[in-house]
Amino acid sequence: MRDIFLSKWTKAVVFVVCLWPLGSLGWDALHNHLTANPIEYITHTTGDWTLRFLLITLAITPLRKILTLPDLIRLRRMLGLFAFFYGCLHFTTYIWLDKFFDLAEMWKDIYKRPYITIGFLAFTLLIPLAITSTAGWIRRMGGRRWQMLHRAIYVSAIAGVIHYYWLVKSAVIRPLAYGAIVGVLLLWRLADRFWPRSGTLQASLKSQPQKIQT
Amino acid sequence: MLFRRNPELTHADVTPKHLYVNRRKFLKDAGFTGAALLAAGGGLWELAASPGAQAGTKLNGLSKSPFSTTEKQNTYDDVSHYNNYYEFGVDKTDPARNSHTLKPYPWSVSIEGEVKKPRQITIDEILKLAPLEERIYRHRCVEAWSIVVPWIGYSFSALAKLVEPTPQAKYVAFESFYDRKQMPEARYAGIDFPYVEGLRLDEAMNPLTLLCVGMYGETLPNQDGAPVRMVIPWKYGFKSGKSLVKIRFQKEQPPTTWNRMAANEYGFYANVNPTVDHPRWSQAKERRLGEFFKRNTLMFNGYTDQVASLYTGMDLKKFY
Numbered sequence: 031m032r033d034i035f036l037s038k039w040t041k042a043v044v045f046v047v048c049l050w051p052l053g054s055l056g057w058d059a060l061h062n063h064l065t066a067n068p069i070e071y072i073t074h075t076t077g078d079w080t081l082r083f084l085l086i087t088l089a090i091t092p093l094r095k096i097l098t099l100p101d102l103i104r105l106r107r108m109l110g111l112f113a114f115f116y117g118c119l120h121f122t123t124y125i126w127l128d129k130f131f132d133l134a135e136m137w138k139d140i141y142k143r144p145y146i147t148i149g150f151l152a153f154t155l156l157i158p159l160a161i162t163s164t165a166g167w168i169r170r171m172g173g174r175r176w177q178m179l180h181r182a183i184y185v186s187a188i189a190g191v192i193h194y195y196w197l198v199k200s201a202v203i204r205p206l207a208y209g210a211i212v213g214v215l216l217l218w219r220l221a222d223r224f225w226p227r228s229g230t231l232q233a234s235l236k237s238q239p240q241k242i243q244t
Numbered sequence: 245m246l247f248r249r250n251p252e253l254t255h256a257d258v259t260p261k262h263l264y265v266n267r268r269k270f271l272k273d274a275g276f277t278g279a280a281l282l283a284a285g286g287g288l289w290e291l292a293a294s295p296g297a298q299a300g301t302k303l304n305g306l307s308k309s310p311f312s313t314t315e316k317q318n319t320y321d322d323v324s325h326y327n328n329y330y331e332f333g334v335d336k337t338d339p340a341r342n343s344h345t346l347k348p349y350p351w352s353v354s355i356e357g358e359v360k361k362p363r364q365i366t367i368d369e370i371l372k373l374a375p376l377e378e379r380i381y382r383h384r385c386v387e388a389w390s391i392v393v394p395w396i397g398y399s400f401s402a403l404a405k406l407v408e409p410t411p412q413a414k415y416v417a418f419e420s421f422y423d424r425k426q427m428p429e430a431r432y433a434g435i436d437f438p439y440v441e442g443l444r445l446d447e448a449m450n451p452l453t454l455l456c457v458g459m460y461g462e463t464l465p466n467q468d469g470a471p472v473r474m475v476i477p478w479k480y481g482f483k484s485g486k487s488l489v490k491i492r493f494q495k496e497q498p499p500t501t502w503n504r505m506a507a508n509e510y511g512f513y514a515n516v517n518p519t520v521d522h523p524r525w526s527q528a529k530e531r532r533l534g535e536f537f538k539r540n541t542l543m544f545n546g547y548t549d550q551v552a553s554l555y556t557g558m559d560l561k562k563f564y
Binding site: 070 | 323334525526
């Protein structure tokens, strides 16, 4: 099992899989399957995938501890960057296809429309995380400070769910499902912090202060 | 190119989409219906001749309407594959996929309440009650998209006259069909069913208010509200209830579905108004499906001349 995660091919395969939603959008575009309102469809699809990749990224830490698969950490940065990538596509769709670069209109939206405000917050919080995702930045910032900064992903995920919740007209079941998953992932962290199970991987990880891997 | 403009051929001459998409199901249904009719004996001709027998049946003898716009129409494919019909799912493409469970024939509508002649009226009677008109209307959704659709029907007032509203009637409530079993997706919609919409009586009697039985030269596809729906072109689309089973004339303003769900977002009037925003998004512009740039939304969706007088003296920011 461990070999799989250490293989250089694993990252390549995951990378290609993460591009699948984009490829599928492209395929739909070529085959005229973007519905009668392509801009709305692209906006919703890229938004959905941003949120999904945020959740997948947040799931890495719990999964590597619960499944005792510490090597999963090798995938976390890439998954986080894919969340940012789909977030960029989502934001670009909004500013280009929806607002057509009308910045005045965009600022008015951000100021007046709470769901846009909080969506914009969720997106902008990811920018410093994407920039500082390199090994060089971890070294420059120091593990502790870097980790503090990267906890912003919790806020981004919560803001993303609220953005979705405030956007729907009545069918709150999907945003609530995303919210429940974020809730579980964050509560697990709290539980893990205050009631670490001794003798397991996390306990042994805790005993090593320099645990940041890249 | 000699044959390009053949006035005899209309959209209705093309094999209806649902027939070739759902061919297998259609063949199954057709076989079943055929067998049932043979067993009944003699009823075959009557049902086959009935205009409402199948969604996608051509409607003949349509007259043109002075209310029609000359704007470019959306395609049948767009109008039948981009729907808000929450009983069949909340995604725009859900109703086209899920609404095959609806059986639009036989069908009857109960007309009741403050009327001298309450009655059940069948879809066949509705189709013959008044001359069918084609009305090409703009249709503006509260979600800020719009379409242009050649609807078929006649003014709702024709139906109202048939049942003779009493002087007590001040409002009309329109109730849509609901069956949990046929509409399993409805439980995730987040709104209560059956879907109820309503109008003030004078709004309902306005000649623009259309009792609609078809579009694009044929009967309505299920996802667009078969077999009979309302079309109120100066109001946001959610006011136009689909697949009607009950029309009730009454003294009091009826509680309506979206208004009950969120009164601050969906007013009872819900007139298209670019100056009154939805609390969460702007209503100043809209995206006409098929166009890249948004266009400005028109007051009363461009039907000011016909309907503005209904609201004289009313503060439309208050009665949104």
